[in-house]
Amino acid sequence: MKIVLGIYFATFTIAVVYAVNLLPVPEEIQAEESSQIDTDDSAPIKPESPDEGKIRYLASPNFAKQNIPDYDPETTFKVPPGMEFRVNFWKEIYGKYTTDQIVIHDTKWLVIYTHVDISDLNRQKNLSEGNKQRIKNRRINSVKEEISKVLLEIHKNRQDPSKLSPTASLLYQKFKHAKGNDIFYEASRLRNIRAQVGQKDQFIQGIYFAGRYLDQMEEIFARMGMPIELTRLPFVESSFNLRARSRVGASGIWQFIRSTGKLFMRVDSLVDERNDPITSTVAAAKLLKINYEMLQSWPLAVTAYNHGPAGMRKAAVRSGTKDIVWITNNYESRTFGFASKNFYAEFLAALEVQTHYERYFGKLPVADPVEFDTVKMVKPISLSSLIIYTRLNKEILQFLNPALTKEVWGGRNLIPTGYDLRIPEGGKERFLARLKGVPSNERSTTGSGVKYYTVQGGDNLISIAEDHDVTVESIREANDLSGSRIRAGQVLVIP
Template structure:
């Protein structure tokens, strides 16, 4: 029977080591046409809430037609967006017809006309009417602030992982783009966790089965993301492409590089034509740059910001098949704390629906001032006092039938 295995002391009482301090170097630079995109996304993250948004041009991203505020508009947001786009399309068509007779334009039409003043392109107003050009972007300020709070629990561990892999620590800000650092993020297409891994990709690096999904563990998922980003970089040769490949796919970006004949992201965004390489892929890297900027200077953007303290825990490999809800009271450990520390585990493990059969490092909370070894020694003493009948359990049919009869319907 396997013995207890202690993990590292995952505590951090030294806040000087935490990400509140300014990061030493900025690896990524903003060049060329990306500067306007950076300003756009910085504004989305810092100025507009999720009850606000803007109608803008997808090609000339800084060309903003209208700001919508759904607290003021007494309509459903989808309807308000449709009506705003319809109105702007009508204005664009009218401006196209009157562009050689500016004096006949209304005030609204003149504003549209002036927005395009520096754009030299034939039929520019007609082209701007296209459904792929007229776009709505929701604000993200409140989500970003919540994400900053959540990030306090994990960023110190994530940075260490990237340092060990020899990767720029700025890349650890990518979850702000992927999920707003939402610890319970789940997408409609099946992506999960702060790094938004699809199951097919996640299985290449992570344990995913009916009782554990490591995509939902920020630390384990960060280890996987580091490996994936490293592979992207080795294949594509620079970080703008490697980061974009995280969204678009490595093979897709390699194809774009071949077709355009350049490894410059700005050139690829401008020249590459593909049904799959759309607005999201083209803006993914500048969204990261904006997230890096906002997180680094979060005290300036959000003076009242508070971050959660880093998690403090140790790890054990429990050698016996047990029901966690049965043994934790003997250990004097709060189930809620264990649930927070082990987000990869299925809720069935914590509720007693499913047996925790070992072979997986369980995180347990460290008390203040306690080392991992001290905690482990204490754990062993308390664990030895648990009745043997609770430490050699099997998936109990009686317990299963009594408490969870609904499971039979599956």
């Protein structure tokens, strides 16, 4: 395997021999988090593929026509001086490197050293995920150690760069924008050499899926007096993946955690509106508006979507400025880490790549907008009865109603009263007529006399008990639990 060192000016190859031992290693090396997003394979699937149906292209809106306080299309959401290196890094991640490539880079100045190809592991069917991760970690750490040695060479010869080896000379040139003392010594420390998975293929897929919802999302933001550029934040959060679930329990294209989602949406065992792109967009617009009203700065409001408005207000107060460049480059806090420092730059990069996607990827097809009728359910009904009597396809219903949870789709609970059920456009009268024909004794037949709940990431017994209006103790007793430990995917009996 060869590692290509030097992306911009020249290429050098370092022959690296990897001893791939498929047996458990005595000490597991933890790789740095490159992506917080997992995929929930049981989530509603798309009813058509990119190759089917009518092909259209995603037009860029005219941002200049917006009439929003403190908004100037010539300056708002443009790359501020001093942030170019951050935005350029993320443009490379979104527009050049794929998920088959792990980019090795400096954490402070975002210099790209090289990338590690993991396409062989991504296509390997016979290895467990644990063994794949161990092999990735070995590869990454081997490359990091080599880079650290080169950076130390630069540090020792920084007064006379003519003594540098060709490889060291190349890296020396890449740090031209860096300022400060002991730049190369600090960069050589392994904790300051980071791994980031490329996202080009995910971004391209996100452009396709964005076609379903982006028009409606722009209308929502415009109606609420919010800049429509902000509708591109889901490219940063999830690449418009409806199945996106983070390891801390964030869900949906806007990646709301459960507690924040409950402030703006219905989030319980039957309906989780975080997973509905339209409803969650309304919630995101409200949250971003609150951020802006508190901080009076669009860059800070965007960063607060990741770091929290209170955290960004503290950053501005302690920094003595609202200048996002100064804050991201200089503000230090235990909680203001790599993700928060780079969030605004990620957004600006995603906005650029998506708005001008043909420059980066060529012409791409996008999905047609989702169109539907809505019927408010006046009585609860089981999924099985709904499908039998209205003759609707379950897969289409899942696609149109991503807010309904596994409890409903699995037949363990009813579609609740008050839920706005989406059905295929143009069939509302026929649907209502057929719905009247459902016998009252079959509306609540779930196929099981027991109520269940599948534990989601971020759940605990207290939140589950509150969602189902029962006590923690009753859940423990019904499931023979001695403590409070539960795991994602565990199925609980709800008394």
